Amino acid sequence: xxxxxxxxxxxxxxxxxxxxxxxxAELIAGRTGHFTAADLAADAQGRGLPLGRATIxxxxxxLLGGGALERIDLPDGSHAYVECAPSHHHHAVCSxxxxxxDFDDAELAAVVRxxxxxxxxxxxxxxxxxxxxxxxxxxxxxxxx
Amino acid sequence: xxxxxxxxxxxxxxxxxxxxxxxxAELIAGRTGHFTAADLAADAQGRGLPLGRATIxxxxxxLLGGGALERIDLPDGSHAYVECAPSHHHHAVCSxxxxxxDFDDAELAAVVRxxxxxxxxxxxxxxxxxxxxxxxxxxxxxxxx
DNA sequence: GGGCTACATGAGACTCGGTATCATCACCGC
DNA sequence: GCGGTGATGATACCGAGTCTCATGTAGCCC
Numbered sequence: 001x002x003x004x005x006x007x008x009x010x011x012x013x014x015x016x017x018x019x020x021x022x023x024x025a026e027l028i029a030g031r032t033g034h035f036t037a038a039d040l041a042a043d044a045q046g047r048g049l050p051l052g053r054a055t056i057x058x059x060x061x062x063l064l065g066g067g068a069l070e071r072i073d074l075p076d077g078s079h080a081y082v083e084c085a086p087s088h089h090h091h092a093v094c095s096x097x098x099x100x101x102d103f104d105d106a107e108l109a110a111v112v113r114x115x116x117x118x119x120x121x122x123x124x125x126x127x128x129x130x131x132x133x134x135x136x137x138x139x140x141x142x143x144x145x
Numbered sequence: 146x147x148x149x150x151x152x153x154x155x156x157x158x159x160x161x162x163x164x165x166x167x168x169x170a171e172l173i174a175g176r177t178g179h180f181t182a183a184d185l186a187a188d189a190q191g192r193g194l195p196l197g198r199a200t201i202x203x204x205x206x207x208l209l210g211g212g213a214l215e216r217i218d219l220p221d222g223s224h225a226y227v228e229c230a231p232s233h234h235h236h237a238v239c240s241x242x243x244x245x246x247d248f249d250d251a252e253l254a255a256v257v258r259x260x261x262x263x264x265x266x267x268x269x270x271x272x273x274x275x276x277x278x279x280x281x282x283x284x285x286x287x288x289x290x
Numbered sequence: 291g292g293g294c295t296a297c298a299t300g301a302g303a304c305t306c307g308g309t310a311t312c313a314t315c316a317c318c319g320c
Numbered sequence: 321g322c323g324g325t326g327a328t329g330a331t332a333c334c335g336a337g338t339c340t341c342a343t344g345t346a347g348c349c350c
Binding site: 160161163165166195196197198199200203222 | 296297298299300301302308
């Protein structure tokens with residue numbers, strides 16, 4: 001390994017503030033509901049922004065790691081990303097417009113405990129996702145027939 | 146469309162019983178815990194069985210449709226398949242040995258109702274997956290230190 | 291049992307989300 | 321402003337899954 005004991009400028013700060021990262025953050029802020037990396041790439045191309053695919057994936061990973069973003073699994077098995085608070089919570093996803101709302105899992109904890117007791121499993125993590133129609137899309141459905 | 150009103154031999158029965166499909170069923174039966182399509186392909190190749198990749202995917206899809214199999218999303222975002230009963234239920238997945246146990250969602254229904262009330266969403270479907278250690282792997286962890 | 295036909299197969303090309311590589315660029319602490 | 325290090329992006333690559341199409345075969349009818 002031959003490692004020097006005095007690291008010159010390593011570990012001085014968090015991730016760098018770069019133009020591409022700001023662009024990705026802007027694109028995400030300009031979206032509503034969930035989105036994929038491909039969506040962001042298309043947005044960037046549509047707006048003529050110079051943004052590599054790899055950079056988009058890396059920035060998404062960074063945001064995932066920081067908790068500002070979460071990955072959700074849609075019913076069809078594909079992945080999408082949503083902006084959210086860094087605390088532990090779950091998502092309800094509108095299957096029509098893609099909007100997402102967070103909710104906490106106070107009641108869910110009881111379910112998890114019950115399952116753990118019944119199965120003998122030691123539950124370390126869990127994932128709950130709800131799919132349906134948001135209030136706006138329900139209203140649209142009613143008025144549209 | 147030019148469709149003939151008398152379909153000659155269509156719709157006479159369910160899916161055919163073929164050798165490749167029996168092979169896939171055998172491979173699945175010979176597994177414990179969750180598995181991927183690639184696992185089955187490797188099994189088949191290892192046992193010198195002639196089985197196309199496309200056929201494996203098609204047979205998995207068939208079994209998914211029939212409810213004999215379910216797809217789960219692992220914490221790392223990858224997909225796997227598990228054998229299970231066709232009734233609605235959820236899975237607890239051992240993150241060490243991959244074994245899976247089913248549990249029903251009697252208590253979960255209350256959680257879903259509460260979220261629907263609070264968010265205004267009309268919840269049509271949901272997914273809950275628990276990850277942790279099965280009893281056997283907990284015992285192994287304790288005895289191994 | 292034989293023939294027939296629609297369904298199933300499998301090789302391989304393709305798509306798509308995501309990762310690895312690597313030469314070049316630019317942030318930012320000094 | 322300099323310098324070093326982390327970031328970028330073009331591109332190749334990977335793995336899961338789908339599509340195509342010529343060929344094979346299950347299984348119904350006789």
